[in-house]
Amino acid sequence: MQIEIDEISKQFGMTAALHPVSLTIPSGALVALLGPSGSGKTTLLRILGGLEFPTSGRVLFDGQDATGLTVQERRAGFVFQSYALFRHMTVFENIAYGLKARPRATRPPKAEIARRVGKLLDLIQLPEIGARYPTQLSGGQRQRVALARALAIEPRMLLLDEPFGALDAKVRKELRQGLRDIHDETGLTTVFVTHDQDEAMELADLVVVMSGSSTGGRIEQIGKPADIRARPASAFVRDFISA
Protein backbone atom coordinates (compact mmCIF):
# COMPACT_ATOMS: atom_id res chain seq x y z
CA MET A 1 0.00 0.00 0.00
CA GLN A 2 1.27 3.43 -0.91
CA ILE A 3 1.31 5.99 1.91
CA GLU A 4 1.21 9.72 1.24
CA ILE A 5 1.87 12.30 3.92
CA ASP A 6 0.56 15.66 2.80
CA GLU A 7 1.69 18.75 4.76
CA ILE A 8 1.24 17.08 8.14
CA SER A 9 1.95 19.19 11.25
CA LYS A 10 1.47 18.42 14.92
CA GLN A 11 1.29 20.64 18.00
CA PHE A 12 1.20 19.32 21.55
CA GLY A 13 -0.31 22.26 23.41
CA MET A 14 2.24 25.03 22.93
CA THR A 15 5.02 22.79 21.65
CA ALA A 16 5.43 22.16 17.96
CA ALA A 17 6.35 18.52 17.29
CA LEU A 18 6.16 18.53 13.51
CA HIS A 19 6.64 21.38 11.08
CA PRO A 20 4.45 20.66 8.04
CA VAL A 21 6.08 17.65 6.34
CA SER A 22 5.27 15.85 3.09
CA LEU A 23 6.44 12.44 2.02
CA THR A 24 5.37 9.66 -0.34
CA ILE A 25 6.17 6.08 0.62
CA PRO A 26 5.93 3.73 -2.36
CA SER A 27 4.01 0.50 -1.94
CA GLY A 28 6.10 -2.34 -0.57
CA ALA A 29 9.04 -0.15 0.45
CA LEU A 30 11.06 -0.54 3.62
CA VAL A 31 11.52 3.01 4.90
CA ALA A 32 13.53 4.37 7.81
CA LEU A 33 12.61 7.58 9.60
CA LEU A 34 16.05 8.61 10.84
CA GLY A 35 16.77 11.48 13.19
CA PRO A 36 17.83 12.58 16.65
CA SER A 37 15.32 12.72 19.51
CA GLY A 38 12.96 15.64 19.15
CA SER A 39 12.87 15.41 15.36
CA GLY A 40 9.25 14.26 15.38
CA LYS A 41 9.90 10.86 13.82
CA THR A 42 7.92 8.89 16.43
CA THR A 43 5.10 11.45 16.24
CA LEU A 44 4.94 10.97 12.48
CA LEU A 45 4.84 7.19 12.89
CA ARG A 46 2.06 7.44 15.46
CA ILE A 47 0.09 9.70 13.14
CA LEU A 48 0.37 7.05 10.42
CA GLY A 49 -0.88 4.41 12.87
CA GLY A 50 -3.76 6.59 14.05
CA LEU A 51 -2.49 6.88 17.64
CA GLU A 52 -2.11 10.66 17.23
CA PHE A 53 -4.06 12.98 15.03
CA PRO A 54 -2.33 15.69 13.01
CA THR A 55 -3.02 19.35 13.76
CA SER A 56 -3.17 19.97 10.03
CA GLY A 57 -2.55 18.05 6.82
CA ARG A 58 -3.70 14.76 5.39
CA VAL A 59 -2.67 11.13 5.28
CA LEU A 60 -3.57 9.14 2.16
CA PHE A 61 -3.50 5.38 1.79
CA ASP A 62 -3.43 4.33 -1.87
CA GLY A 63 -4.73 7.76 -2.79
CA GLN A 64 -7.69 7.59 -0.37
CA ASP A 65 -7.89 10.13 2.45
CA ALA A 66 -7.25 8.20 5.66
CA THR A 67 -6.76 11.15 8.04
CA GLY A 68 -10.02 10.56 9.89
CA LEU A 69 -9.75 6.77 10.15
CA THR A 70 -9.61 5.34 13.69
CA VAL A 71 -6.71 3.20 14.81
CA GLN A 72 -8.75 0.05 14.35
CA GLU A 73 -9.83 1.01 10.82
CA ARG A 74 -6.27 1.64 9.67
CA ARG A 75 -5.17 -1.95 10.23
CA ALA A 76 -1.56 -0.94 10.78
CA GLY A 77 0.65 -3.53 12.41
CA PHE A 78 2.43 -1.53 15.11
CA VAL A 79 5.51 -2.63 17.02
CA PHE A 80 6.14 -0.46 20.09
CA GLN A 81 9.52 0.51 21.39
CA SER A 82 8.97 -1.37 24.65
CA TYR A 83 7.02 -4.03 22.68
CA ALA A 84 3.94 -3.56 24.90
CA LEU A 85 3.24 -7.28 25.06
CA PHE A 86 0.24 -8.14 27.23
CA ARG A 87 2.03 -9.31 30.34
CA HIS A 88 -0.78 -11.46 31.72
CA MET A 89 -1.17 -13.41 28.47
CA THR A 90 0.97 -16.18 27.03
CA VAL A 91 2.82 -15.65 23.77
CA PHE A 92 0.08 -17.61 21.99
CA GLU A 93 -2.66 -15.42 23.45
CA ASN A 94 -0.68 -12.28 22.63
CA ILE A 95 -0.39 -13.21 18.97
CA ALA A 96 -3.99 -14.42 18.77
CA TYR A 97 -5.34 -11.21 20.36
CA GLY A 98 -5.98 -9.30 17.14
CA LEU A 99 -7.77 -12.24 15.52
CA LYS A 100 -9.96 -12.85 18.56
CA ALA A 101 -10.83 -9.14 18.70
CA ARG A 102 -12.42 -9.24 15.26
CA PRO A 103 -16.19 -8.97 14.97
CA ARG A 104 -17.89 -12.34 14.96
CA ALA A 105 -18.57 -12.28 11.22
CA THR A 106 -14.90 -12.05 10.26
CA ARG A 107 -13.38 -13.87 13.23
CA PRO A 108 -11.63 -17.08 12.22
CA PRO A 109 -12.64 -20.26 14.08
CA LYS A 110 -10.46 -21.42 16.97
CA ALA A 111 -8.58 -24.05 15.00
CA GLU A 112 -7.81 -21.54 12.27
CA ILE A 113 -6.51 -19.01 14.85
CA ALA A 114 -4.26 -21.70 16.34
CA ARG A 115 -2.98 -22.60 12.88
CA ARG A 116 -2.17 -18.98 12.04
CA VAL A 117 -0.44 -18.36 15.36
CA GLY A 118 1.63 -21.50 14.74
CA LYS A 119 2.61 -20.22 11.31
CA LEU A 120 3.64 -16.84 12.73
CA LEU A 121 5.71 -18.52 15.45
CA ASP A 122 7.48 -20.42 12.67
CA LEU A 123 7.99 -17.20 10.74
CA ILE A 124 9.76 -15.57 13.71
CA GLN A 125 11.66 -18.82 14.23
CA LEU A 126 10.39 -19.37 17.76
CA PRO A 127 8.02 -22.32 17.28
CA GLU A 128 8.30 -23.61 20.85
CA ILE A 129 7.44 -20.60 22.97
CA GLY A 130 3.66 -20.32 22.61
CA ALA A 131 2.94 -21.26 26.22
CA ARG A 132 5.42 -18.86 27.80
CA TYR A 133 4.72 -15.47 29.33
CA PRO A 134 6.49 -12.31 28.11
CA THR A 135 8.51 -12.03 31.34
CA GLN A 136 10.05 -15.43 30.57
CA LEU A 137 11.46 -14.24 27.23
CA SER A 138 14.69 -12.47 26.31
CA GLY A 139 14.57 -9.00 24.78
CA GLY A 140 15.13 -10.29 21.27
CA GLN A 141 12.40 -12.91 21.64
CA ARG A 142 9.96 -10.29 22.90
CA GLN A 143 10.68 -8.10 19.91
CA ARG A 144 9.95 -10.97 17.54
CA VAL A 145 6.75 -11.86 19.37
CA ALA A 146 5.64 -8.23 19.09
CA LEU A 147 6.32 -8.43 15.37
CA ALA A 148 4.32 -11.65 15.04
CA ARG A 149 1.44 -10.12 16.99
CA ALA A 150 1.41 -7.12 14.64
CA LEU A 151 1.49 -9.40 11.58
CA ALA A 152 -1.36 -11.57 12.87
CA ILE A 153 -3.99 -8.97 11.99
CA GLU A 154 -2.98 -9.18 8.31
CA PRO A 155 -2.04 -5.51 8.39
CA ARG A 156 -1.98 -3.18 5.43
CA MET A 157 1.37 -1.77 6.58
CA LEU A 158 3.93 -2.37 9.28
CA LEU A 159 5.02 0.45 11.60
CA LEU A 160 7.89 -0.05 14.03
CA ASP A 161 9.03 2.42 16.68
CA GLU A 162 12.74 1.96 17.46
CA PRO A 163 12.33 -1.79 17.00
CA PHE A 164 15.94 -2.55 17.98
CA GLY A 165 16.41 0.21 20.54
CA ALA A 166 16.34 -1.94 23.65
CA LEU A 167 18.62 -4.72 22.40
CA ASP A 168 22.34 -5.36 22.63
CA ALA A 169 24.51 -4.95 19.53
CA LYS A 170 24.74 -8.63 18.56
CA VAL A 171 21.02 -9.38 18.81
CA ARG A 172 20.34 -6.13 16.98
CA LYS A 173 22.31 -7.25 13.94
CA GLU A 174 20.50 -10.60 13.84
CA LEU A 175 17.08 -9.05 14.11
CA ARG A 176 17.80 -6.50 11.41
CA GLN A 177 18.17 -9.34 8.97
CA GLY A 178 15.05 -10.92 10.48
CA LEU A 179 13.02 -7.80 9.75
CA ARG A 180 14.42 -7.58 6.23
CA ASP A 181 13.45 -11.20 5.57
CA ILE A 182 9.94 -10.76 6.94
CA HIS A 183 9.50 -7.60 4.88
CA ASP A 184 10.63 -9.33 1.72
CA GLU A 185 8.41 -12.32 2.42
CA THR A 186 5.23 -10.36 3.20
CA GLY A 187 5.81 -7.47 0.79
CA LEU A 188 4.26 -5.08 3.33
CA THR A 189 4.97 -1.37 3.18
CA THR A 190 7.13 -0.98 6.28
CA VAL A 191 8.14 2.17 8.14
CA PHE A 192 10.51 2.08 11.08
CA VAL A 193 11.84 4.80 13.33
CA THR A 194 15.47 4.84 14.38
CA HIS A 195 18.16 7.20 15.64
CA ASP A 196 20.90 4.82 14.50
CA GLN A 197 22.16 5.83 11.06
CA ASP A 198 23.93 2.48 10.49
CA GLU A 199 20.67 0.68 11.04
CA ALA A 200 18.78 2.97 8.66
CA MET A 201 21.41 2.84 5.94
CA GLU A 202 21.88 -0.90 6.10
CA LEU A 203 18.27 -1.95 6.30
CA ALA A 204 16.09 0.55 4.46
CA ASP A 205 15.30 1.00 0.77
CA LEU A 206 14.53 4.61 1.44
CA VAL A 207 15.80 6.80 4.28
CA VAL A 208 14.02 9.91 5.52
CA VAL A 209 16.43 12.08 7.52
CA MET A 210 14.66 14.35 10.01
CA SER A 211 15.90 17.16 12.24
CA GLY A 212 14.39 18.93 15.21
CA SER A 213 13.98 22.64 15.85
CA SER A 214 11.87 25.00 17.92
CA THR A 215 9.28 25.13 15.14
CA GLY A 216 8.99 21.33 15.10
CA GLY A 217 10.61 18.41 13.36
CA ARG A 218 11.21 18.66 9.64
CA ILE A 219 12.44 16.47 6.81
CA GLU A 220 16.00 17.24 5.71
CA GLN A 221 16.36 14.69 2.95
CA ILE A 222 14.61 11.71 1.40
CA GLY A 223 16.62 9.25 -0.63
CA LYS A 224 18.26 5.89 -1.11
CA PRO A 225 21.02 5.21 1.43
CA ALA A 226 23.74 5.42 -1.23
CA ASP A 227 22.45 8.75 -2.53
CA ILE A 228 22.23 10.26 0.92
CA ARG A 229 25.78 9.15 1.64
CA ALA A 230 27.04 10.45 -1.68
CA ARG A 231 25.11 13.73 -1.74
CA PRO A 232 23.94 14.90 1.69
CA ALA A 233 21.41 17.70 1.12
CA SER A 234 22.46 19.82 4.09
CA ALA A 235 25.15 20.28 6.71
CA PHE A 236 22.84 18.63 9.24
CA VAL A 237 22.54 15.46 7.16
CA ARG A 238 26.28 15.34 6.54
CA ASP A 239 27.00 15.66 10.27
CA PHE A 240 24.33 13.20 11.30
CA ILE A 241 25.28 10.38 8.94
CA SER A 242 28.98 10.70 9.62
CA ALA A 243 28.49 10.62 13.38
Added chain:
Amino acid sequence: MFDAGVKLPVPAKAPRFRPATQESPAVRWLLIGIAVLGLAVLVVAPLAAVFTEALAKGWAAAVTSLTHKDARDAIRLTLLITAIAVPLNAVFGIAAAWFITKFDFRGKAFLITLIDLPFSVSPVVAGLCLVLLFGANTALGGWLVAQGYPIIFALPGIALATMFVTFPFVARELIPVMIEQGRVEEEAALTLGASGWRIFWTVTLPNIRWALLYGVLLCNARAMGEFGAVAVVSGKIRGQTATMPITIEMMYNEYLSVAAFSLAAVLTALALVTLLLKTALEIRHADALAATHRH
Protein backbone atom coordinates in the same frame (compact mmCIF):
# COMPACT_ATOMS: atom_id res chain seq x y z
CA MET B 1 63.06 -9.59 51.15
CA PHE B 2 60.66 -12.36 51.58
CA ASP B 3 62.00 -15.65 52.69
CA ALA B 4 60.41 -18.67 51.10
CA GLY B 5 60.09 -20.22 54.52
CA VAL B 6 57.98 -17.41 55.91
CA LYS B 7 54.36 -18.48 56.28
CA LEU B 8 51.61 -15.96 55.96
CA PRO B 9 49.38 -15.93 59.00
CA VAL B 10 46.36 -18.11 58.33
CA PRO B 11 43.13 -16.94 59.92
CA ALA B 12 41.76 -19.40 62.44
CA LYS B 13 38.45 -19.46 60.63
CA ALA B 14 37.19 -17.95 57.42
CA PRO B 15 36.35 -14.28 57.88
CA ARG B 16 32.65 -13.63 58.16
CA PHE B 17 31.35 -10.94 55.90
CA ARG B 18 28.27 -9.01 56.79
CA PRO B 19 26.05 -7.81 53.97
CA ALA B 20 26.52 -4.08 53.60
CA THR B 21 22.90 -3.33 54.42
CA GLN B 22 22.74 -5.48 57.54
CA GLU B 23 22.77 -3.81 60.98
CA SER B 24 24.71 -4.98 64.00
CA PRO B 25 23.00 -7.62 66.17
CA ALA B 26 22.23 -5.10 68.92
CA VAL B 27 20.41 -2.78 66.54
CA ARG B 28 18.57 -5.69 64.97
CA TRP B 29 17.30 -6.97 68.29
CA LEU B 30 16.30 -3.47 69.31
CA LEU B 31 14.26 -2.99 66.14
CA ILE B 32 12.66 -6.42 66.38
CA GLY B 33 11.88 -5.75 70.03
CA ILE B 34 10.19 -2.43 69.29
CA ALA B 35 8.15 -3.98 66.48
CA VAL B 36 7.04 -6.96 68.56
CA LEU B 37 6.22 -4.79 71.56
CA GLY B 38 4.24 -2.38 69.42
CA LEU B 39 2.30 -5.20 67.80
CA ALA B 40 1.63 -6.86 71.13
CA VAL B 41 0.41 -3.72 72.89
CA LEU B 42 -1.46 -2.14 70.02
CA VAL B 43 -2.85 -5.12 68.10
CA VAL B 44 -2.63 -8.49 69.81
CA ALA B 45 -3.65 -7.46 73.34
CA PRO B 46 -6.86 -5.63 72.35
CA LEU B 47 -7.82 -8.45 69.98
CA ALA B 48 -7.25 -11.03 72.66
CA ALA B 49 -9.21 -8.91 75.13
CA VAL B 50 -12.22 -8.78 72.81
CA PHE B 51 -12.37 -12.55 72.51
CA THR B 52 -11.67 -13.07 76.23
CA GLU B 53 -14.46 -10.69 77.26
CA ALA B 54 -16.85 -12.27 74.77
CA LEU B 55 -16.23 -15.69 76.29
CA ALA B 56 -16.08 -14.46 79.90
CA LYS B 57 -19.31 -16.26 80.75
CA GLY B 58 -18.67 -19.22 78.48
CA TRP B 59 -19.56 -20.17 74.91
CA ALA B 60 -23.24 -20.62 75.67
CA ALA B 61 -23.72 -17.05 76.86
CA ALA B 62 -21.86 -15.65 73.87
CA VAL B 63 -23.85 -17.74 71.39
CA THR B 64 -27.16 -16.85 73.10
CA SER B 65 -26.35 -13.14 72.89
CA LEU B 66 -25.55 -13.49 69.20
CA THR B 67 -28.84 -15.25 68.42
CA HIS B 68 -30.73 -12.36 70.02
CA LYS B 69 -32.82 -10.46 67.49
CA ASP B 70 -30.88 -7.18 67.89
CA ALA B 71 -27.59 -8.90 67.20
CA ARG B 72 -28.92 -10.81 64.22
CA ASP B 73 -30.50 -7.68 62.75
CA ALA B 74 -27.26 -5.77 63.21
CA ILE B 75 -25.22 -8.47 61.45
CA ARG B 76 -27.71 -8.64 58.61
CA LEU B 77 -27.75 -4.84 58.19
CA THR B 78 -23.97 -4.56 58.21
CA LEU B 79 -23.60 -7.30 55.62
CA LEU B 80 -26.28 -5.66 53.47
CA ILE B 81 -24.62 -2.22 53.68
CA THR B 82 -21.27 -3.77 52.82
CA ALA B 83 -22.81 -5.61 49.88
CA ILE B 84 -24.13 -2.29 48.58
CA ALA B 85 -21.17 -0.02 49.35
CA VAL B 86 -18.25 -2.21 48.28
CA PRO B 87 -19.34 -3.10 44.71
CA LEU B 88 -20.43 0.48 44.03
CA ASN B 89 -17.15 1.85 45.36
CA ALA B 90 -15.25 -0.70 43.29
CA VAL B 91 -17.00 0.57 40.15
CA PHE B 92 -16.49 4.25 41.09
CA GLY B 93 -12.89 3.57 42.07
CA ILE B 94 -12.08 1.86 38.77
CA ALA B 95 -13.81 4.62 36.81
CA ALA B 96 -11.96 7.36 38.70
CA ALA B 97 -8.57 5.66 38.47
CA TRP B 98 -9.06 4.89 34.79
CA PHE B 99 -10.08 8.46 34.05
CA ILE B 100 -7.16 9.91 35.98
CA THR B 101 -4.45 7.65 34.61
CA LYS B 102 -5.45 7.13 30.98
CA PHE B 103 -6.40 10.69 30.05
CA ASP B 104 -4.76 14.09 30.31
CA PHE B 105 -6.98 16.93 31.38
CA ARG B 106 -6.92 20.12 33.42
CA GLY B 107 -7.68 19.81 37.11
CA LYS B 108 -6.26 16.30 37.41
CA ALA B 109 -4.37 17.10 40.62
CA PHE B 110 -7.52 18.63 42.06
CA LEU B 111 -9.50 15.49 41.29
CA ILE B 112 -6.88 13.32 43.00
CA THR B 113 -7.08 15.55 46.08
CA LEU B 114 -10.86 15.28 46.00
CA ILE B 115 -10.65 11.48 45.98
CA ASP B 116 -8.47 11.66 49.10
CA LEU B 117 -10.89 13.98 50.87
CA PRO B 118 -12.73 11.23 52.80
CA PHE B 119 -9.38 10.23 54.38
CA SER B 120 -8.82 13.70 55.78
CA VAL B 121 -12.38 14.72 56.69
CA SER B 122 -13.62 13.42 60.02
CA PRO B 123 -16.33 10.78 59.47
CA VAL B 124 -18.63 12.71 61.83
CA VAL B 125 -18.39 15.75 59.58
CA ALA B 126 -19.16 13.54 56.59
CA GLY B 127 -22.29 12.27 58.36
CA LEU B 128 -23.35 15.83 59.19
CA CYS B 129 -22.93 16.85 55.55
CA LEU B 130 -25.38 14.13 54.57
CA VAL B 131 -27.85 15.32 57.20
CA LEU B 132 -27.53 18.88 55.89
CA LEU B 133 -28.16 17.65 52.36
CA PHE B 134 -30.84 15.01 52.88
CA GLY B 135 -32.30 15.75 56.37
CA ALA B 136 -36.10 15.82 56.66
CA ASN B 137 -36.11 19.60 57.14
CA THR B 138 -34.16 20.37 53.97
CA ALA B 139 -35.88 20.92 50.63
CA LEU B 140 -34.43 17.82 48.98
CA GLY B 141 -34.73 15.61 52.05
CA GLY B 142 -38.28 16.79 52.77
CA TRP B 143 -39.36 16.02 49.22
CA LEU B 144 -37.79 12.56 49.36
CA VAL B 145 -39.50 11.79 52.68
CA ALA B 146 -42.82 12.93 51.18
CA GLN B 147 -42.24 10.52 48.29
CA GLY B 148 -41.67 7.75 50.82
CA TYR B 149 -37.89 7.52 50.35
CA PRO B 150 -36.26 8.86 53.50
CA ILE B 151 -32.48 9.01 53.31
CA ILE B 152 -31.49 10.04 56.82
CA PHE B 153 -32.28 7.62 59.67
CA ALA B 154 -32.76 4.97 56.99
CA LEU B 155 -30.77 2.48 54.96
CA PRO B 156 -29.83 4.81 52.05
CA GLY B 157 -28.23 7.29 54.46
CA ILE B 158 -26.14 4.57 56.08
CA ALA B 159 -25.08 3.26 52.69
CA LEU B 160 -24.14 6.78 51.52
CA ALA B 161 -22.16 7.49 54.70
CA THR B 162 -20.32 4.19 54.39
CA MET B 163 -19.57 4.81 50.73
CA PHE B 164 -18.26 8.29 51.43
CA VAL B 165 -15.84 7.07 54.05
CA THR B 166 -14.61 4.08 52.03
CA PHE B 167 -14.49 5.79 48.64
CA PRO B 168 -10.69 6.30 48.39
CA PHE B 169 -9.62 2.72 49.05
CA VAL B 170 -10.11 1.25 45.57
CA ALA B 171 -9.02 4.33 43.61
CA ARG B 172 -5.96 4.84 45.84
CA GLU B 173 -4.79 1.26 45.24
CA LEU B 174 -5.37 1.46 41.51
CA ILE B 175 -3.93 4.88 40.60
CA PRO B 176 -0.22 4.14 41.28
CA VAL B 177 -0.42 0.74 39.56
CA MET B 178 -2.13 2.19 36.51
CA ILE B 179 0.30 5.11 36.31
CA GLU B 180 3.21 2.68 36.42
CA GLN B 181 1.71 0.53 33.68
CA GLY B 182 0.99 3.48 31.43
CA ARG B 183 -1.19 3.29 28.33
CA VAL B 184 1.05 1.41 25.96
CA GLU B 185 -0.67 -1.99 26.30
CA GLU B 186 -4.01 -0.31 25.63
CA GLU B 187 -2.51 1.38 22.57
CA ALA B 188 -1.20 -1.98 21.38
CA ALA B 189 -4.66 -3.49 21.75
CA LEU B 190 -6.11 -0.57 19.77
CA THR B 191 -3.73 -1.17 16.89
CA LEU B 192 -4.80 -4.81 16.92
CA GLY B 193 -8.35 -3.72 16.29
CA ALA B 194 -9.92 -4.15 19.72
CA SER B 195 -12.77 -1.87 20.84
CA GLY B 196 -12.50 0.23 24.00
CA TRP B 197 -14.87 -2.06 25.90
CA ARG B 198 -12.93 -5.16 24.89
CA ILE B 199 -9.64 -3.52 25.84
CA PHE B 200 -10.99 -2.72 29.28
CA TRP B 201 -12.02 -6.33 29.94
CA THR B 202 -9.07 -8.09 28.31
CA VAL B 203 -6.15 -5.75 29.01
CA THR B 204 -6.84 -3.06 31.61
CA LEU B 205 -8.78 -5.11 34.14
CA PRO B 206 -6.50 -8.18 34.13
CA ASN B 207 -3.51 -5.89 34.66
CA ILE B 208 -5.01 -4.24 37.72
CA ARG B 209 -6.80 -7.22 39.21
CA TRP B 210 -4.47 -7.62 42.19
CA ALA B 211 -4.53 -3.96 43.14
CA LEU B 212 -8.29 -4.05 42.67
CA LEU B 213 -8.59 -7.04 44.97
CA TYR B 214 -6.54 -5.32 47.70
CA GLY B 215 -8.61 -2.18 47.33
CA VAL B 216 -11.85 -4.12 47.57
CA LEU B 217 -10.72 -6.10 50.61
CA LEU B 218 -9.58 -2.97 52.44
CA CYS B 219 -12.77 -1.21 51.44
CA ASN B 220 -14.74 -4.19 52.69
CA ALA B 221 -13.02 -4.28 56.08
CA ARG B 222 -13.50 -0.55 56.56
CA ALA B 223 -17.12 -0.60 55.38
CA MET B 224 -18.09 -3.23 57.96
CA GLY B 225 -16.43 -1.31 60.76
CA GLU B 226 -17.50 2.26 59.94
CA PHE B 227 -18.88 3.98 63.02
CA GLY B 228 -18.57 7.78 63.04
CA ALA B 229 -20.35 8.80 59.86
CA VAL B 230 -22.95 6.07 60.23
CA ALA B 231 -23.67 7.06 63.85
CA VAL B 232 -24.75 10.55 62.69
CA VAL B 233 -27.16 9.39 59.98
CA SER B 234 -28.43 6.12 61.42
CA GLY B 235 -30.73 7.34 64.20
CA LYS B 236 -29.81 4.10 65.98
CA ILE B 237 -33.20 2.43 65.59
CA ARG B 238 -32.79 -1.13 66.80
CA GLY B 239 -33.60 -3.75 64.24
CA GLN B 240 -33.75 -1.13 61.50
CA THR B 241 -30.79 1.22 61.33
CA ALA B 242 -28.40 -0.12 63.97
CA THR B 243 -25.32 -1.61 62.25
CA MET B 244 -22.90 -3.87 64.09
CA PRO B 245 -20.60 -1.11 65.36
CA ILE B 246 -23.62 0.97 66.48
CA THR B 247 -25.22 -2.00 68.21
CA ILE B 248 -21.96 -2.85 69.94
CA GLU B 249 -21.77 0.68 71.34
CA MET B 250 -25.40 0.59 72.50
CA MET B 251 -24.96 -2.79 74.20
CA TYR B 252 -21.77 -1.63 75.84
CA ASN B 253 -23.45 1.51 77.16
CA GLU B 254 -26.20 -0.67 78.61
CA TYR B 255 -23.61 -2.80 80.44
CA LEU B 256 -24.44 -5.84 78.26
CA SER B 257 -20.77 -6.66 78.20
CA VAL B 258 -20.96 -10.27 76.94
CA ALA B 259 -23.37 -9.29 74.17
CA ALA B 260 -21.27 -6.27 73.17
CA PHE B 261 -18.01 -8.19 73.10
CA SER B 262 -19.53 -11.21 71.37
CA LEU B 263 -20.76 -9.01 68.57
CA ALA B 264 -17.41 -7.21 68.54
CA ALA B 265 -15.72 -10.62 68.24
CA VAL B 266 -17.86 -11.44 65.21
CA LEU B 267 -16.96 -8.11 63.61
CA THR B 268 -13.30 -8.78 64.32
CA ALA B 269 -13.60 -12.28 62.89
CA LEU B 270 -15.12 -10.89 59.68
CA ALA B 271 -12.14 -8.55 59.32
CA LEU B 272 -9.72 -11.40 60.02
CA VAL B 273 -11.44 -13.56 57.39
CA THR B 274 -10.91 -10.73 54.90
CA LEU B 275 -7.20 -10.64 55.71
CA LEU B 276 -6.88 -14.42 55.55
CA LEU B 277 -8.58 -14.41 52.18
CA LYS B 278 -6.08 -11.87 50.92
CA THR B 279 -3.12 -13.91 52.20
CA ALA B 280 -4.52 -17.15 50.76
CA LEU B 281 -4.95 -15.55 47.35
CA GLU B 282 -1.42 -14.17 47.52
CA ILE B 283 0.04 -17.59 48.21
CA ARG B 284 -2.05 -19.33 45.59
CA HIS B 285 -1.29 -16.87 42.82
CA ALA B 286 2.33 -16.12 43.69
CA ASP B 287 3.41 -16.79 40.09
CA ALA B 288 0.91 -14.44 38.54
CA LEU B 289 1.87 -11.81 41.10
CA ALA B 290 5.53 -12.15 40.21
CA ALA B 291 4.67 -11.91 36.51
CA THR B 292 2.86 -8.63 36.97
CA HIS B 293 5.53 -7.60 39.51
CA ARG B 294 3.64 -5.85 42.23
CA HIS B 295 3.44 -6.52 45.97
